[in-house]
Amino acid sequence: MKKMLMATTAAALVATGAMADGHAKEVKLGVIFGFTGPIESLTGPMSAGAEMAMKEVTDSGMFLDGTKVTSVRADSGCIDNGMAVASAERLIAEGVSGLVGADCSGVTGAVLQNVAIPNGMVMISPSATSPGLTTMEDNGLFFRTSPSDAREGEVMAEILQERGVKSIALTYTNNDYGKGLADAIESSFKAVGGEVTIVAAHEDGKADYSAEVGALASAGGDLLVVAGYLDQGGAGIIKSALDAGAWEQFGLPGGMIGENLPKTIGPDLNGSYGQIAGSQGDGIDNLVKMVDGAFDATSPYTPESYDAAALFLLAMQAANSTDPAAYKDEILNVANAPGEKIYPGDLGKALELIKAGKDVDYVGASAVELIGPGESAGTYRMIEVKDGKNETIGMK
Amino acid sequence: MDFLNAIIALANYVLIPGIAYGSQLALGALGVTLVYSILRFSNFAHGDTMAMGAMATVLMTWLFQSWGISLGPLPTALLALPFGILFAVGLVLFTDRTVYRFYRVKKAQPVILVIVSLGVTFIYNGVTRFIIGADDQSFFDGERFIISAREFKKATGLAEGLSFKTTQGITIVTAIVVVALLFWFLNKTRAGKSMRAYSDNEDLALLSGINPERVVMITWMIVATLATIAGVLYGLDKSFKPFTYFQLLLPIFASAIVGGLGNPLGAIAGGFVIAFSEVTITYAWKKVLVYLMPESLEPSGLVQLLSTDYKFAVSFVILLIVLLFKPTGLFKGQAV
Numbered sequence: 001m002k003k004m005l006m007a008t009t010a011a012a013l014v015a016t017g018a019m020a021d022g023h024a025k026e027v028k029l030g031v032i033f034g035f036t037g038p039i040e041s042l043t044g045p046m047s048a049g050a051e052m053a054m055k056e057v058t059d060s061g062m063f064l065d066g067t068k069v070t071s072v073r074a075d076s077g078c079i080d081n082g083m084a085v086a087s088a089e090r091l092i093a094e095g096v097s098g099l100v101g102a103d104c105s106g107v108t109g110a111v112l113q114n115v116a117i118p119n120g121m122v123m124i125s126p127s128a129t130s131p132g133l134t135t136m137e138d139n140g141l142f143f144r145t146s147p148s149d150a151r152e153g154e155v156m157a158e159i160l161q162e163r164g165v166k167s168i169a170l171t172y173t174n175n176d177y178g179k180g181l182a183d184a185i186e187s188s189f190k191a192v193g194g195e196v197t198i199v200a201a202h203e204d205g206k207a208d209y210s211a212e213v214g215a216l217a218s219a220g221g222d223l224l225v226v227a228g229y230l231d232q233g234g235a236g237i238i239k240s241a242l243d244a245g246a247w248e249q250f251g252l253p254g255g256m257i258g259e260n261l262p263k264t265i266g267p268d269l270n271g272s273y274g275q276i277a278g279s280q281g282d283g284i285d286n287l288v289k290m291v292d293g294a295f296d297a298t299s300p301y302t303p304e305s306y307d308a309a310a311l312f313l314l315a316m317q318a319a320n321s322t323d324p325a326a327y328k329d330e331i332l333n334v335a336n337a338p339g340e341k342i343y344p345g346d347l348g349k350a351l352e353l354i355k356a357g358k359d360v361d362y363v364g365a366s367a368v369e370l371i372g373p374g375e376s377a378g379t380y381r382m383i384e385v386k387d388g389k390n391e392t393i394g395m396k
Numbered sequence: 397m398d399f400l401n402a403i404i405a406l407a408n409y410v411l412i413p414g415i416a417y418g419s420q421l422a423l424g425a426l427g428v429t430l431v432y433s434i435l436r437f438s439n440f441a442h443g444d445t446m447a448m449g450a451m452a453t454v455l456m457t458w459l460f461q462s463w464g465i466s467l468g469p470l471p472t473a474l475l476a477l478p479f480g481i482l483f484a485v486g487l488v489l490f491t492d493r494t495v496y497r498f499y500r501v502k503k504a505q506p507v508i509l510v511i512v513s514l515g516v517t518f519i520y521n522g523v524t525r526f527i528i529g530a531d532d533q534s535f536f537d538g539e540r541f542i543i544s545a546r547e548f549k550k551a552t553g554l555a556e557g558l559s560f561k562t563t564q565g566i567t568i569v570t571a572i573v574v575v576a577l578l579f580w581f582l583n584k585t586r587a588g589k590s591m592r593a594y595s596d597n598e599d600l601a602l603l604s605g606i607n608p609e610r611v612v613m614i615t616w617m618i619v620a621t622l623a624t625i626a627g628v629l630y631g632l633d634k635s636f637k638p639f640t641y642f643q644l645l646l647p648i649f650a651s652a653i654v655g656g657l658g659n660p661l662g663a664i665a666g667g668f669v670i671a672f673s674e675v676t677i678t679y680a681w682k683k684v685l686v687y688l689m690p691e692s693l694e695p696s697g698l699v700q701l702l703s704t705d706y707k708f709a710v711s712f713v714i715l716l717i718v719l720l721f722k723p724t725g726l727f728k729g730q731a732v
């Protein structure tokens with residue numbers, strides 16, 4: 001009897017050991033984007049991009065001795081802090097080793113403060129661009145593969161100057177992202193000698209923007225810059241301004257660039273222009289080839305999402321651990337020079353190099369170069385709407 | 397030339413949007429006022445009755461569009477409108493049968509009926525979202541403009557454009573027709589007269605042989621018709637989104653109370669008072685003034701009394717002022 005007991009205990013022990021081993025072979029990454037809300041049309045390709053990097057790493061079999069990477073999605077609502085925090089808590093409870101996201105600046109700050117820092121979890125956001133996040137105390141846990149809007153403000157001011165725009169009216173969506181971007185555009189444009197006739201907020205989700213447009217039109221200006229969301233008030237403002245004949249051309253910062261805008265506004269949008277964080281070159285070409293039409297790899301912030309997920313996995317490999325406290329210091333090392341340049345599709349090779357103790361310099365789909373407290377230095381695609389399509393007309 | 401430009405700018409940003417918005421509010425306020433004077437309670441479900449009626453119209457419009465039926469330059473929604481009205485009439489009659497009648501028979505206090513109507517609001521609210529979703533729905537088709545700003549500028553050579561949307565035109569014309577029909581009905585027909593008699597003095601009306609259930613039924617039918625028309629016009633002109641109808645409740649009630657609750661003429665006047673206050677107080681007058689003033693007097697600021705964020709606050713303030721100083725409203729309605 002005693003022997004029998006010993007034997008079963010031993011068997012049970014072995015079994016638990018085997019179980020634990022099986023669990024260690026899987027790493028979960030949380031993907032927290034606004035699948036509902038004002039940028040819902042962008043988050044589909046974004047999450048597909050992030051999951052593509054995970055699949056590539058899993059398929060290579062090189063990641064932490066053949067560990068599988070799985071994605072757990074959660075909805076941030078983009079502008080709903082309560083919902084985003086609840087979703088992030090859920091991801092922590094499900095045992096994720098890192099958070100890809102969040103997407104919009106306000107919820108990203110909320111998740112960082114309320115979930116990531118208390119739990120020591122690392123976040124890499126592909127699309128939160130508020131300048132406020134640069135200075136937010138983050139214990140080295142927050143990174144982003146998109147540049148800060150402070151940079152976008154400078155780029156937009158340059159573009160406006162090159163096009164000979166002397167004065168602008170500026171309206172922004174009333175939240176962290178809109179306010180930060182509007183401040184950046186206003187100060188940069190004034191610095192290059194431009195005039196800003198009015199800076200007015202608009203609320204998302206209203207049926208009627210004619211009063212807002214009336215005030216903007218009264219202030220005047222060569223161009224109306226709409227620092228809003230394309231699926232929300234931003235589109236409403238443009239529609240209303242066109243209806244009233246107040247402006248025929250619009251300046252479109254990142255949040256307004258997406259396929260849906262020319263679709264909802266129609267041919268009247270042709271000739272409007274703007275910029276969005278983005279890249280060209282081998283990285284994005286590789287990604288487009290790999291995706292092979294399964295989703296739109298050039299959709300805004302999709303390359304950045306791929307890069308965010310890839311950075312997590314390379315850093316984990318470099319630290320040889322999925323513990324956020326261990327791998328958080330490796331993120332800057334794998335993202336920046338020195339080392340061999342890594343593009344989308346090379347993740348297997350990168351994992352191998354890291355395992356062999358060599359340096360890598362992750363370039364990825366969006367030419368990742370992390371500066372300051374861990375945010376992208378930022379290249380921008382200049383966009384002009386031509387024949388109902390967003391065309392890239394250059395880089396900055 | 398400058399004077400003309402000032403007039404055009406004023407018409408484009410204040411007069412035309414104000415008249416269209418005022419017509420929509422007036423139609424909504426008429427419904428509220430009718431329920432108040434005949435059924436004797438404030439019907440909070442009115443906003444969501446508008447949403448339900450508009451929703452049915454949107455669904456019918458989509459069906460017609462898929463069949464390829466259209467009205468040419470006019471929006472197909474006008475063709476679908478009668479079906480929306482039928483749906484709304486059925487809905488409110490069903491609600492009256494199952495909910496309101498129970499309280500009416502018990503001669504419940506008006507305040508109880510108000511709370512009941514709030515409950516009905518939430519049910520309508522949920523059903524609308526369940527059927528069509530919470531998002532913006534577009535159901536407009538046909539010609540967008542009667543006068544477009546670009547063509548107006550080209551044709552007249554003025555610096556300011558004037559745009560007059562088809563939906564604004566339809567709103568104004570429909571409002572005039574509906575109001576005329578309503579007044580003809582109330583003043584000239586037997587059913588209308590019995591409604592007014594019932595409203596003036598319920599007991600006397602009952603003694604003279606007026607069937608109260610019939611009056612109530614006719615009232616609900618008219619109210620549902622008005623609500624659906626107002627809801628569809630608002631949806632066509634702005635956009636159809638269930639939540640905005642709930643938000644509209646405040647300006648609609650403000651209109652009805654400012655004009656004098658229970659007084660149809662007051663509801664119309666109130667609608668325009670509220671609409672124009674909202675538009676003029678939040679409008680930045682710089683553009684108009686620059687055209688009118690000599691150069692030395694031109695304002696450098698925006699000359700905007702309140703930021704547009706406070707639009708809804710305007711109706712609140714007017715409501716408060718009226719309740720404080722003239723509780724019966726401008727046109728002598730019942731005191732609230």
